[in-house]
Amino acid sequence: MANVAFIGLGNMGGPMATNLVKAGHAVTVFDLAPAACEQLREAGADVAASAAEAIAGKDYVISMLPAGKHVAGTYLGDDGLLAKLDASTTVLDCSTIDAATAREVGEAAAAMGIGFMDSPVSGGVAAAAAGTLAFMCGGSAETFEKAKIILAGMGKNIFHAGPAGAGQVAKGCNNMLLAIHMIGTCEALEMGARNGLDPKVLSEIMLASSGRNWSLEVYNPYPGVMENAPASKGYQPGFMVDLMAKDLGLAGGIADASGVDNQMGKLARAIYEKHQGEGNGQRDFSSVLERYQD
Ligand code: NAD
Numbered sequence: 059m060a061n062v063a064f065i066g067l068g069n070m071g072g073p074m075a076t077n078l079v080k081a082g083h084a085v086t087v088f089d090l091a092p093a094a095c096e097q098l099r100e101a102g103a104d105v106a107a108s109a110a111e112a113i114a115g116k117d118y119v120i121s122m123l124p125a126g127k128h129v130a131g132t133y134l135g136d137d138g139l140l141a142k143l144d145a146s147t148t149v150l151d152c153s154t155i156d157a158a159t160a161r162e163v164g165e166a167a168a169a170m171g172i173g174f175m176d177s178p179v180s181g182g183v184a185a186a187a188a189g190t191l192a193f194m195c196g197g198s199a200e201t202f203e204k205a206k207i208i209l210a211g212m213g214k215n216i217f218h219a220g221p222a223g224a225g226q227v228a229k230g231c232n233n234m235l236l237a238i239h240m241i242g243t244c245e246a247l248e249m250g251a252r253n254g255l256d257p258k259v260l261s262e263i264m265l266a267s268s269g270r271n272w273s274l275e276v277y278n279p280y281p282g283v284m285e286n287a288p289a290s291k292g293y294q295p296g297f298m299v300d301l302m303a304k305d306l307g308l309a310g311g312i313a314d315a316s317g318v319d320n321q322m323g324k325l326a327r328a329i330y331e332k333h334q335g336e337g338n339g340q341r342d343f344s345s346v347l348e349r350y351q352d
Contacts, residue, residue: 059083060208063112063119064103065132066153067094070179071122073187074152074212076101078120081211088112113139118208119149125304126159133163145171148204152193154178154305157226157312164197164222173201176225177209180232182297190214194232196224230309236272237306237326241346243273247280248350258283279344288342296342303327303334 060083064075067089075098078085085103088111089095095105106112109132113119119139123129129151133140140163143149149167151160151174160176167174175197185191191213195202202218209216219228246269250260257280265274278284288296306327313320333346 060117061115062086062208063088063106063109063116064098064122065089065109065112065119066122066124066128067091067098068122068124069183070152070186072097073183074120074122074191075103077186077189078208078211079103083208083211086112086116109139110142113143113147116147118204119143119147120208121149121151121153123151123153123155125153126155129153129155129163130159134166140167140170140172143170143172147172148201148208149174150177150205150208151175152177152179154229154301154308155226156308157223157230158315160196160226161223168222173198173204174222175201175205176223177205178225178229179213180229181213182295186212193217194219194225194228196220196222196226196228226308227312230305230312233302233305234309234313234320234323234326237302237330237343238322239271240273240277240279240344241326241329243271244279244344244347244350247278248347251280273344277344279347287344289344289347293342293345295340296344298339299330299334299341299343299345300339302343303330303339306330 062078062083062085064085064087067075067087075085075087079102086106087098087103088106088109099105164174175195177193177195180192189212192215193209193213195218206216219225247257251257261274261278261283278287279289281289288294309323310327338345
């Protein structure tokens, strides 16, 4: 059992912190939203009045915040949490943020002798609740060994991607590829349907052929092909277009900063941002199929 502070109890952080309580850890939580804290109190956590109060004397500090500016604001500077922690604490930021901020926080932590790991997740709210998230970690091997103990209470697959920032790079690579194969799957299915093929039969053919991919296998975007996919439930998320657009922006930043020619990623980003701008932000990302049907 470990003493854990958990900061950021939204759609993802709430169920993740709850799973740590269920795993037997002593969890102290903080969120700017009092209602989110109350839910965790009911689940068995202690509630702190501030992030600084939550981290006092803890073995682990975990955060699940919206974006890089929230993570930088929480950890850096004279008033930031790093300045208040002692070197025995392990800090795990599970938010999806830009790799540059993750590296900056990692380097600031390292300079103080604090183990920091960017640990973004794959898997949405359902995986957070089920405790089946995948974690992509960036930090030292020593910090990774400590991180695994606690991340195992929230997820199934825990990967060490490399040094600080590498978790965010891995997440950017994965979600850029996800967007590209989702869009490609939509185009292929619509092309088949317009030429008289049953999307279900075409899906079976491609699944047994070289077009096989995750979107086709577990998340078919064509309504009615897969009973439990968001496409068959009016594109209720699932994984929202807003989040995909955010992740493609972060992936684009990584590609540009490293000089990678990422035409497919840029095109996927433009398609998702257009879809988002037309009122689809809160719908599942597989609703991009409808762009090909109009
Ligand atoms: P959310 O908006 O539901 O939750 C964020 C929480 O952080 C809110 O409760 C907010 O009050 C709190 N918060 C913001 N600033 C704070 C601060 N300074 N101190 C304390 N609390 C603060 O977001 P979410 O859906 O839980 O996503 C969190 C992160 O996980 C994001 O980076 C997102 O990209 C990533 N993510 C989300 C999903 C998903 O399906 N929702 C999947 C994978 C990754």
